Every structure is written in C-alpha cells, then in structure tokens.
Amino acid sequence: MIRNFVHFQEMEYITHKLFYVVLLCLLFLSPPFVSSQLNYKFYDSSCPNLSKIVQQGVRSAIANDSRIAASLLRLHFHDCFVNGCDASILLDDTSTLKGEKNALPNKDSVRGYEVIDKIKLALEEACPCTVSCTDILTLAATSAVYFSGGPYWPVALGRRDGTTASEDAANDDLPSPFEPLENITAKFAAKGLNLRDVVVLSGAHTIGFAQCFTFKTRLFNFSDSGKPDPVLDTSLLTKLQNVCPNQADSDTKLAPLDPVTSNRFDNVYFKRLVNKSGLLQSDQVLMGDSTTASMVISYSRFPNLFNKDFGASMVKMANIGVLTGQNGQIRKNCWVVN
Numbered sequence: 001m002i003r004n005f006v007h008f009q010e011m012e013y014i015t016h017k018l019f020y021v022v023l024l025c026l027l028f029l030s031p032p033f034v035s036s037q038l039n040y041k042f043y044d045s046s047c048p049n050l051s052k053i054v055q056q057g058v059r060s061a062i063a064n065d066s067r068i069a070a071s072l073l074r075l076h077f078h079d080c081f082v083n084g085c086d087a088s089i090l091l092d093d094t095s096t097l098k099g100e101k102n103a104l105p106n107k108d109s110v111r112g113y114e115v116i117d118k119i120k121l122a123l124e125e126a127c128p129c130t131v132s133c134t135d136i137l138t139l140a141a142t143s144a145v146y147f148s149g150g151p152y153w154p155v156a157l158g159r160r161d162g163t164t165a166s167e168d169a170a171n172d173d174l175p176s177p178f179e180p181l182e183n184i185t186a187k188f189a190a191k192g193l194n195l196r197d198v199v200v201l202s203g204a205h206t207i208g209f210a211q212c213f214t215f216k217t218r219l220f221n222f223s224d225s226g227k228p229d230p231v232l233d234t235s236l237l238t239k240l241q242n243v244c245p246n247q248a249d250s251d252t253k254l255a256p257l258d259p260v261t262s263n264r265f266d267n268v269y270f271k272r273l274v275n276k277s278g279l280l281q282s283d284q285v286l287m288g289d290s291t292t293a294s295m296v297i298s299y300s301r302f303p304n305l306f307n308k309d310f311g312a313s314m315v316k317m318a319n320i321g322v323l324t325g326q327n328g329q330i331r332k333n334c335w336v337v338n
C-alpha cells in the first residue's frame, strides 16, 4: 500500500516535471516569427555560445576516444539519409514507434549517441528549448572533420527535429557495402545527390573503422567464387585475413578504413583506392567505373580540391529534407519526442 503510494507520487512528480518541461518549451518556442529557411545567424541571438559548446563537446569526446570523430560524421549521414536531417536516428523505440537505432545499418554499428546527449545537456543549460538535435548533429559532424585535420565549411542552421522515425526507411535508404555502384548511386540520387557527391562523400572513409563482416567476403569468397577479390592488393589481403580469420567469431573485429592515417581527415583514402587498397567493396568499386575513377584520381592528387568539394557535398547532404519554420519541433531530450 505504502509502496504503491510512493510509486504513485513519483509517477505524478515525473508527469508534472515532463509537463513543465514541455510547457516551458512551448512558451519558448512560440515566437511570432520562425524563419522558414536555414541561415547562418539562426542562433546568434538565441544561443550565442552554441558553436563554442558544440566544439568543446566534440573536442573532449575526441580526447577520450579518437574514433569518435568518425562516428559523429557517420551519425549525421545516417540521420540525413533517412527522412531527411531531422534527428530521427536519435529517437528510441517506444510502444508506438519503431525507430532507426535497431535498423540493420545502425544496430551495433552507429556510435556517438552519448556525445550528442552531453552536448544537448550543456545547451539546455545555456539556452533551453532552443537548439534542435539535428542542428547539433550537423555542427558536431562539421567540428569532427575540422578537428581531424579536415576542411572547415560554414553551415546554415535552423533545422527542426522530426516527430517520427522509420526503421524501414533506414533499412531501405542507407547504402550497403555489398551492393553495386549503380544501386548506391540510385540511393544518393533519390536524396538529390549526384555521382560526384557519391565519390566525394565516400572520402569520409578516410577516418574510422569497419567491422570484418562488412568486407569479409572479399577476403575469402568474393562473389561466391571461392577466392578472394582479385582486385584487392595482395599484401593488404594477407594483413586483413589475419585480422579477420574465416570464422564467424571474427565478424565484429575492426579494421581501419584508411590504415595509413586512420584518425586524420586527408586524401589518403583516394590514394589507397588508386593502389587497389580500398577496404569495402563499395569503396574499391569507385575505381571500376571510368567516370568515378577519374574523380578518385583527381582527389588523390589534389587534396585541396577534395577538401573544397567535400565541404560543398556535406552542405548538400545537410540540407536533405529539412524541417523549418513551424514544422517539427525542438526536442527537449534527443531520445524522445516532446
């Protein structure tokens, strides 16, 4: 009886707290005019310390775990390709919502959720109910590249968070490392991105790691031939076979996408493709088509060209299907809809 009573009071307290938080955000979020376009000064008056807070969050996350820069970049990509950049990837499953965290390309693979939460917490202190989770993802990806030695590009802000997510869309729309270039290109085209964007953005694989199961067929049984991928450089093949022996228990072992400079955002990824040393099949196929191969070769030679084009393609990606103006909401907690 007493236990139940206490429990009831707790529940009531939590309900109240949630109610106030949402009410607070509704009050904050009903300004007479909300810009219906992204712009560079969106939070200048409402959250002047925004970029400082995000940069600090990303910098300390990298200091703790150098791989996290890559993970944050991929998190933004997986947000934007599924129902647009709306932070749908951050929503947890509920009884009425099957979210994206458990979709095949994301489960036990996407990382960095806690970093976004930490930054959101700091932002709710500094400027409550103001900054969307998807703008945090966008800014965090930008900082992650910059702090890894890559280019800086300014990003327009004012994206708003979605109120739904889709496991099916995540399974359907995200590219797989096992599909042919035409299929990957079609998935990019469906998001308004062209063949050059496919090549340039694949350059993100200059940082970070992949699990053995994402490239293992290349090492032992390429296209069911019973032999390794003939395109793979033979000394790299031997190394990878040691990291990923032909047994199921090696499936989740990790190999760097760019083993020469795995934490440095540079153009070595493209040099490696020219050398037949791309890790994923979807990386190396960029050399199997004359149009994409000539782009790869030019990025392998001209790092500044890669930097410039990468920023431009990232801006395109960050604009996919964004919610602005009165659409969507500013989530109080990135894991749940208000």
Ligand code: HEM
Pocket (backbone or CB within 6 Å): 067, 069, 070, 071, 072, 073, 074, 077, 108, 109, 110, 111, 175, 176, 177, 178, 184, 198, 201, 202, 204, 205, 207, 208, 209, 210, 211, 212, 214, 280, 282
């Ligand atoms: C072109 C189609 C693409 C395919 C097929 C693909 C596939 C993959 C796969 C299979 C992994 C390893 C995941 C794991 O083992 O858990 C990976 C990692 C990664 N991807 Fe992609 N990807 C693509 C495009 C992109 C794009 C456009 C970006 C960002 C702009 C990106 C950024 C990354 C990063 C940074 C990692 C390393 C993540 C980490 O270490 O946590 N990828 N990708």
Ligand SMILES: *[C@@H]1O[C@H](CO)[C@@H](O)[C@H](O)[C@H]1NC(C)=O
Pocket (backbone or CB within 6 Å): 048, 049, 126
């Ligand atoms: C921004 O941060 C500085 C110090 O980091 C602090 O003094 C200032 O009050 C903050 N401004 C706002 C508007 O939060």
Ligand SMILES: *[C@@H]1O[C@H](CO)[C@@H](O)[C@H](O)[C@H]1NC(C)=O
Pocket (backbone or CB within 6 Å): 061, 064, 065, 114
């Ligand atoms: C440091 O990184 C590890 C590995 O990603 C993570 O489990 C841990 O939570 C991080 N710690 C902090 C304080 O961010």
Ligand SMILES: *[C@@H]1O[C@H](CO)[C@@H](O)[C@H](O)[C@H]1NC(C)=O
Pocket (backbone or CB within 6 Å): 178, 179, 180, 183
């Ligand atoms: C590539 O796309 C075609 C047409 O949509 C589809 O039939 C095929 O299964 C896809 N291939 C792979 C390996 O996903």
Ligand SMILES: *[C@@H]1O[C@H](CO)[C@@H](O)[C@H](O)[C@H]1NC(C)=O
Pocket (backbone or CB within 6 Å): 220, 221, 224, 225, 226, 227
């Ligand atoms: C390669 O894969 C095919 C299809 O899964 C299988 O029939 C064959 O036995 C495999 N060969 C080797 C050498 O593992």
Ligand SMILES: *[C@@H]1O[C@H](CO)[C@@H](O)[C@H](O)[C@H]1NC(C)=O
Pocket (backbone or CB within 6 Å): 260, 268, 271, 272, 275, 277
């Ligand atoms: C590419 O191969 C050449 C010749 O084997 C080698 O000298 C060079 O270091 C390789 N480049 C990269 C980025 O691995």
